[in-house]
Amino acid sequence: MSSIISVSKLTKNYADGFTALSNVDLDIQQGEIFALLGPNGAGKTTLISIICGIVNPSSGSVLADGHNVVRDYRTARSKIGLVPQELCTDSFESVLATVKFSRGLFGKPPNPDYIERILRQLSLWEKRHNRIMTLSGGMKRRLMIAKALSHEPKILFLDEPTAGVDVELRQDMWAMVRELRESGVTVILTTHYIEEAEEMADRVGVINRGKIVLVEDKDTLIKRMGSKELLLQLVEPLARLPQSLTGLPLELDASGQQLLFRFDIQQGETGIADLLRKLDRAGIEFRDIQTRESSLEDIFVGLVRDAREQHRESGQSKKNTGEKS
Numbered sequence: 001m002s003s004i005i006s007v008s009k010l011t012k013n014y015a016d017g018f019t020a021l022s023n024v025d026l027d028i029q030q031g032e033i034f035a036l037l038g039p040n041g042a043g044k045t046t047l048i049s050i051i052c053g054i055v056n057p058s059s060g061s062v063l064a065d066g067h068n069v070v071r072d073y074r075t076a077r078s079k080i081g082l083v084p085q086e087l088c089t090d091s092f093e094s095v096l097a098t099v100k101f102s103r104g105l106f107g108k109p110p111n112p113d114y115i116e117r118i119l120r121q122l123s124l125w126e127k128r129h130n131r132i133m134t135l136s137g138g139m140k141r142r143l144m145i146a147k148a149l150s151h152e153p154k155i156l157f158l159d160e161p162t163a164g165v166d167v168e169l170r171q172d173m174w175a176m177v178r179e180l181r182e183s184g185v186t187v188i189l190t191t192h193y194i195e196e197a198e199e200m201a202d203r204v205g206v207i208n209r210g211k212i213v214l215v216e217d218k219d220t221l222i223k224r225m226g227s228k229e230l231l232l233q234l235v236e237p238l239a240r241l242p243q244s245l246t247g248l249p250l251e252l253d254a255s256g257q258q259l260l261f262r263f264d265i266q267q268g269e270t271g272i273a274d275l276l277r278k279l280d281r282a283g284i285e286f287r288d289i290q291t292r293e294s295s296l297e298d299i300f301v302g303l304v305r306d307a308r309e310q311h312r313e314s315g316q317s318k319k320n321t322g323e324k325s
Contacts (some may be wrong), residue, residue: 003063004030004186005051010060012046012210020046022210024060030154033177033187035197035218038207047207048157053077055130065154078106085160087146091133095124098132099146106151118149121176121225138169145176149185158189162196174200204296210284229288230261230272232279233288248275259286 005028012021021043028034038044049055051062053069053076062069068074093101099115119125122142127135135143142162148156158177162170177187177200185319191197197218204221206213214221237256248271251260263270279286 002030003027004065005188006063007047007051008061010047010050010062011058012043012050012055013058020210021050021057024207024210024212024213026205026212028186028188029140030186031181031184033181033189033201035201035204036188036190036207037194037197037204038190040208044207045159046210048082048159048188048190049149052080052082052157078151079154081151081153081156083144083148083156083158083161091131093132094129094217095119095132095135095143095146098126098143099150102147103150108151114152115150116145121179121271122146123172139171141173145173149180153185155186155188158187160191161189162191170196176256227261228270228291230271230275231290232259232261232286233257235285238284241283244278244282248278250275 004024007024007026010021010024010026011019013019024043024047026047036044036047046055050057051064051069064076065079066078069076095116096119096257099119100110103111103115116125119128122145124139124142124146127139132140132143145156145161146251147157161177164174174196177189181187189196189200203215203278204218205215234257238252239253239256241250249262252258253260261272261275263272
């Protein structure tokens with residue numbers, strides 16, 4: 001599968017010395033749903049803004065459908081639809097007028113059939129003559145997507161597409177994004193809802209402190225980095241773990257009523273059998289046992305935490321080196 005977006009050695013430095021992106025390499029495949037995850041200030045918005053031609057890079061290059069976003073800005077930008085997190089529309093315009101105007105901005109000839117199709121797809125056709133100020137927040141979000149799709153882009157960026165919308169509308173928008181992918185549109189979304197990425201994405205990229213930490217197929221990532229937990233509800237509470245259980249990946253909760261045992265699903269020997277034998281020898285009885293598999297959220301939190309610790313250790317190492325010199 002060919003890359004529709006290719007980012008190479010991309011860096012963005014601001015005048016105050018802040019580095020928002022550092023040597024970023026990223027390829028996004030044609031026809032996929034790609035989720036870009038990262039904590040606040042990680043560089044997600046800067047990366048999207050550069051790809052969309054809103055912000056100029058300090059160094060490096062970006063190709064959108066084979067067109068350089070700096071040297072061939074107009075053609076590259078025409079391939080991209082952007083739905084920003086903020087709701088930016090003229091409140092006095094009608095739904096239909098603002099979508100038609102957005103199409104005209106890209107020099108596209110009128111196409112009433114296409115405009116009707118996307119408005120129907122987004123459940124906006126019945127409100128096409130309504131002023132934007134009369135729409136609900138969810139409908140305004142749909143309108144932003146309609147505006148972004150008005151010029152028939154091959155790439156669609158969704159920046160926090162379901163922020164502030166209810167669960168039902170979120171489900172509708174997930175279905176709509178899948179339909180867009182089926183029609184050949186490449187979708188890149190940023191989201192704070194980890195379940196959104198887990199539900200929809202084909203691949204996941206994690207960015208932190210301006211660097212890409214990881215890019216991986218979602219299912220492979222969960223399988224490769226995921227772990228399972230065994231939860232045991234005890235018959236009698238424990239004050240502490242007995243000596244015979246030390247050394248095991250085992251935790252006792254604050255109430256003393258529950259044991260948590262972690263094991264790697266990739267290992268042939270999980271250690272569960274050994275755990276149960278040791279519990280029996282120690283006279284510890286349990287009334288219930290459950291397993292729980294780690295989610296994409298668990299993995300994401302772990303990756304960000306590890307990256308933060310590595311950054312802290314690197315900074316401390318540099319500080320110690322400076323002190324010695």
